[in-house]
Amino acid sequence: MRLIGRNLSPYVRRIAIWCALQGRALERSEWAPVDPAIKGDLSRMNPVLRVPALELDDGSCLIETFAICDWLDETGSLRLVPAAGVERRDTLQRIAVATSTTEKVVALVYETNRRPPEFHFPQWRDRLVEQIQGGLAAMEAKAPETFYGGDSPDGSDIATVCAYQMAEVTNPFLLEPGYPKLAALAGRAMALAPFADTKPQM
Ligand SMILES: N[C@@H](CCC(=O)N[C@@H](CS)C(=O)NCC(=O)O)C(=O)O
The missing domain is CATH 3.40.30.10 (Glutaredoxin)
Incomplete structure (x- = not known):
């Protein structure tokens, strides 16, 4: 593959x-x-x-x-999203919040880091920042003590940590409101090789 x-x-x-x-x-x-x-x-x-x-x-x-x-x-031999039931619904919803936030972080990168300054659209940028901070706050409110998946990460841990670290690496000001539970989740994830080995670089 x-x-x-x-x-x-x-x-x-x-x-x-x-x-x-x-x-x-x-x-x-x-x-x-x-x-x-x-x-x-x-x-x-x-x-x-x-x-x-x-x-x-x-x-x-x-x-x-x-x-x-x-x-x-x-x-695969290991499911990272439960096959059925309320656990599946809730896991997919956590992935949905993280993915929605990610889409807006990526849009902000295109708006501010890629689009020529003379074409910047401040109202659109402000809306993106508001949407990203809404997503980060929602993820922070529900962040787990260990992993959503229990002792090891599931698909929603992956999506959440990737969203958080994309914001951190591309536009660190986005984290200024402070998201301590997300930071701790990312820290636990980064102790594992699959996360540490894929650390995003600008
Ligand atoms: N909905 C897609 C989004 C993928 C996406 O937006 N990828 C970006 C990189 S982060 C891309 O390829 N951008 C190039 C472009 O849109 O021109 C997915 O979930 O895979």
């Missing part, structure tokens, strides 16, 4: 951690999706030119984080 994309992408990182926690061997192609040199290859894997893409051993290619994680859980 080959994972396309860099750990700077919180979506790619989620897949890398998911695979590591399941004990799967993974090849990596750390492509930046906007790199013109890989455009042809990436477009064959994802027509929308986004990462992550997961190339399977039979040559088929999966896209969209939720769909990739669903396949990993269906075919």
Whole structure:
């Protein structure tokens, strides 16, 4: 299996951690999706030119984080989202809050770090910051003492830590309100190789 994309992408990182926690061997192609040199290859894997893409051993290619994680859980030896019931619903809802927050962090990166200054749109930036801080506050309010998954992380721990650390690495001011329970969760996660080995770098 080959994972396309860099750990700077919180979506790619989620897949890398998911695979590591399941004990799967993974090849990596750390492509930046906007790199013109890989455009042809990436477009064959994802027509929308986004990462992550997961190339399977039979040559088929999966896209969209939720769909990739669903396949990993269906075919893996360890489920990171419960198969049914209220536990599944609650785990998916935690992933939904983390993913919504992540989308806004990524949008803020494009707005402030990528868009030329003359095209900056301050009202949009302010809305993104408000949305991100809403998401971080909601995650902080429900952050677990150990992991949501108990002694070891589940899919919602992965999504939560990836969202928090994406904000930390790209726009640290986002954490200024203080999210001590999320910081502690990230600290516990970073003691584990699947998280430490995929630390995002700018
Ligand atoms: N909904 C997608 C989002 C993936 C995504 O936005 N990836 C970003 C990198 S963090 C990307 O490829 N951006 C390039 C672009 O949109 O042009 C998923 O969950 O996999």
